[in-house]
Amino acid sequence: xxEPSHNDELPAIPGKRYFTIGEVSELCAVKPHVLRxxxxxxxxxxxxKRRGNRRYYQRQDVLMIRQIRALLYDQGFTIGGxxxxxxxxxxxxxxxxxxxxxxxxxxxxxDVLQVLKMRSHH
Numbered sequence: 480x481x482e483p484s485h486n487d488e489l490p491a492i493p494g495k496r497y498f499t500i501g502e503v504s505e506l507c508a509v510k511p512h513v514l515r516x517x518x519x520x521x522x523x524x525x526x527x528k529r530r531g532n533r534r535y536y537q538r539q540d541v542l543m544i545r546q547i548r549a550l551l552y553d554q555g556f557t558i559g560g561x562x563x564x565x566x567x568x569x570x571x572x573x574x575x576x577x578x579x580x581x582x583x584x585x586x587x588x589x590d591v592l593q594v595l596k597m598r599s600h601h
Contacts, residue, residue, distance in 0.1 A: 489545060497527070497535040507544045517547055520558050523565055 490506055504511045518524050518534075524543055526534040536544075543565075550561040 492538060492541050497537060498541060500526075500534050500536070503536045503541055503544060506541055507548055509544065509548055514544065517544065521547060521562055521565065 489508060492506055498506070500511050500514055503509075503514060507514075509517075518526065521543075524540060524547070526536040526540055528534055546565065547561055550556040550564055551558070556564060
């Protein structure tokens with residue numbers, strides 16, 4: 480089976496509070512041993528550990544894992560580079576760029592919507 484390379488191909492995250500490592504593995508298309516490795520490498524990633532050392536991931540952990548996955552697999556960052564990227568100033572700049580991108584996308588979609596509305600009235 481081919482690993483999907485883009486986040487948009489990953490399944491939607493169900494709206495529940497905690498996820499097991501198996502569920503996260505499926506949601507993020509990342510093997511459990513890789514998740515355990517990333518957990519040691521990325522301080523931002525800290526699933527709740529319950530008895531028997533079972534991990535429970537929260538929604539923000541799942542999103543963080545998808546972000547790490549995108550940096551490592553899609554954008555070719557090293558672990559060190561990705562860690563820096565997530566904790567550093569660049570992350571803040573990224574957010575600003577994303578916000579601009581989102582605004583631009585919304586504006587474009589609104590334009591498309593106007594065109595469609597005009598067409599449907601004819």
